[in-house]
Amino acid sequence: MTQDRAGDPATEAFVAHRNLLFTVAYEMLGSAADAEDVLQETWLRWVEVAVDQVHDRRAYLVRITTRQALNRLRTLTRRKEAYVGPWLPEPLLTTPDVAEDVELAESVSMALMLVLETLSPTERAVFVLREVFDIAYEEIAAAVDKSPAAVRQIAHRARRHVEARRPREVVPAGTARAALEAFRRALDTGDPQGLLDVLAPHVVLVSDGGGVKQAALRPISGADKVARYLVGGIGKAAAAPTLDPTVVNGSPALVVRLGGALDGILACRVEDDRITGLYYVRNPEKLTRVAARTPLALR
CATH class of the missing domain: 3.10.450.50 (Nuclear Transport Factor 2; Chain: A,)
Structure with missing residues (x-):
């Protein structure tokens, strides 16, 4: 973003939701560097949108971010195949409020992030958007180019897969x-x-x-x-x-x-x-x- 855009509606909406968009991209990718690249790509597409005609700016931004993250995730999957030894998510030093939010802390934990690695790109996107961010099926469908009915099936399959592998309980x-x-x-x-x-x-x-x-x-x-x-x-x-x-x-x-x-x-x-x-x-x-x-x- 450039300073001369400060104060316009597109910039204000992007800044207001930036932390959310980064979290969506990071949970999909397991890489902060790639998540930042996705945010840059999201911004470049967002400034081309007629913002005044967007009814739900948060949903629209999440949709752009998801699509860019899915594209990046497929590339990242190929990179991981050539990776030397086991691949772990990029660790983030997080703010105190993250640890206090049990739901958020569990969603970005190394244990769960590794489980998400076992999902297909589309399954991971659907699981993250539905189970972590509680996005409506219709909005997810628009983000992943699937029908709402297909998204429900993918969500059910991904949820069952994750539940069989995630920690049994979140400890204090x-x-x-x-x-x-x-x-x-x-x-x-x-x-x-x-x-x-x-x-x-x-x-x-x-x-x-x-x-x-x-x-x-x-x-x-x-x-x-x-x-x-x-x-x-x-x-x-x-x-x-x-x-x-x-x-x-x-x-x-x-x-x-x-x-x-x-x-x-x-x-x-x-x-x-x-x-x-x-x-x-x-x-x-x-x-x-x-x-x-x-x-x-x-x-």
């Missing part, structure tokens, strides 16, 4: 913080038993180095294997590691620094007071949004 933020703090202390002191006490037996660790940083090429399953990997990796790094608590994607996480330099973000999934999932993002290209907070919105 305090419970997640306590589990992560116990994990941090055990890793900081190189205490394997301490790790085993906080890790669920079926815990899975996924690490993303993008072929740039060293990372496991496949997910690691089981508390024993995960504990050994962590103690032998982060715990015995050449430079002394520091693990600082933070809030990423609305949930407690750790900033990992080696020798004072940012090495990665370690997010977790907690169920029944124990960690069932660990997500370690080391790819430097995905660590650009953890220095400043990113505002998100559902409405």
